[in-house]
Amino acid sequence: MTGTRILGHPMFIILAVFLIAPAVVLPLGGMSLATEVMIWAIFAMGFNVLLGYTGLPSFGHGLFFGCGAYLVGLLQKHVIAGTWIPLLGTILGCAVIAGILALFMAKKRGIYHALLTIAFTQMFYFITFQWDSVTGGENGLMGIERFPLTFFGLFQVPIGGTLAYYYFVYLIMVGSLIILWRLAHSPLGSVLYAIKQNELRAKYLGYNTPFYKWLAWLISGSFGGLAGALHAMLTNGAFADPIHWSRSGDVVMMVIVGGGLSNFFGPVLGAFIFIALRDIFSTITQHWYLFYGLLIVFIVLFMPEGILGYLRAGRRGAQAVESKI
């Protein structure tokens, strides 16, 4: 790969933009918003393993975000007051939850699959909302902290400050993007994409497709849990709200708006747009979802492949014209 190709690569652009963003954002006092963009980007990228790669609609993905938030809090409270172990435990825990739920969903398709995801997320919503003694009920689980990172007891890095936490999340996002990028281009990723295109044929190539769909759930749920945990550490609390099915649409819309159905990086753009619009419009009107809804209608009607999909198609069109000339 030549130097210019690396510099022009979307991965490099995203990493560079988020690396230097604090220079602009910090004076404006928007560090936690910028951190939130990256957290939602991780969530949406992980979600896209299901929707974008494998073609499985999940309208209850807030379940993993919410479970991640509660799990990291509970692990901090009851197991160890630290960062690494609660985070790893949360990822593992959400993988287990995804693995169990996906047993019910991996053989379902289309609308039945989607309905099950909604049913499961509502089930978890009511459990977390009602189970006061463990989850704090409607008050949420408070007091989730950003403990300093320790490296084998040798030295510590504090992440309590907003800037330090931003870069902590940044590094996790970089790791997540690289892992998911490699997954998307790996043999496993090619099987998931084959299932999206034509599951029957994938079976006739010898693939046990329910098992691969189950794997996609496992991966997706783990990243969802990771994002939820990072979000809980950002806001110092875990709440039932994100688990409600009506909030699970947020991540679907991020993927669709950004162009995740046809572009690997679509979810990152979608997360940025969602947080930016929420922040801008919600200061003007509490009905900001109305404007966001209009944007979604516009995009679905005129850019069905999302913003990045639209731009890419435009560029392809231009190339075609050039080659004719």
Next chain:
Amino acid sequence: MALLETIGVGKRFGGLMANHNISSQFQEGQITSIIGPNGAGKTTFFNVLTGLYKPDAGRILFENRDITGWPIHRIVGLGISRSFQVLNIFNEISPAENIRLAVQSRKKKSFHFLKPASSFTDLNQETDQILERIGLTGVKEQPTKNLSYGDKRVLEIGISLASQPKLLLMDEPTSGLPSSETQRIKDFIVQISDHLTVVVIEHDMDVVLTISDMILVLHQGEVIAQGNPEAIKANDLVQEAYLGGIH
């Protein structure tokens, strides 16, 4: 030796007997054609053989092993592959990637999740060989959906071949092709039958009578005749049910 044997296989959809009491043997190394009017249950028979439908009655033996009711991917894993009447290929990726998916499945490389799929040289070499064999090397990196219908038909078969099956089931491989292209497919079937067993559903009697070692005639879900091409041509029942106006 019979590579595949069915004993009294039946499949019913509500009141319709799509397959009834089908007993047949498919000999290793032969080309068997399945013929019969529309709705005779030919494609259903393929679907039952390959695990898409579970039979309501009877048993299916492959290499003397009972595979009745097995899921598709396990049956494919044993060495049974099929191509479809209606094109069933991966349109959003290139022909090379279509083939590679099949090769990758057989070589059990699909759990690698961090190395790029294109970096497995053994997969690529085999993919290229297959593309060469089916004559699609020139278009291998094009989007599959831009291929000509004839090339898509060939790719459909190529994907099935990439599984390196012992038994290949082909459902109307010449469907929708002009006669010039039909010849290409016909030659191809004869060529591949050198080292594998082929069962083909075909309407083109010209193709059927020239390539077949054996012919199985289905009518309303039942076998009404089986035998070599001469025997079938001479069979009165077949004349009545199917070959009616041909001679």
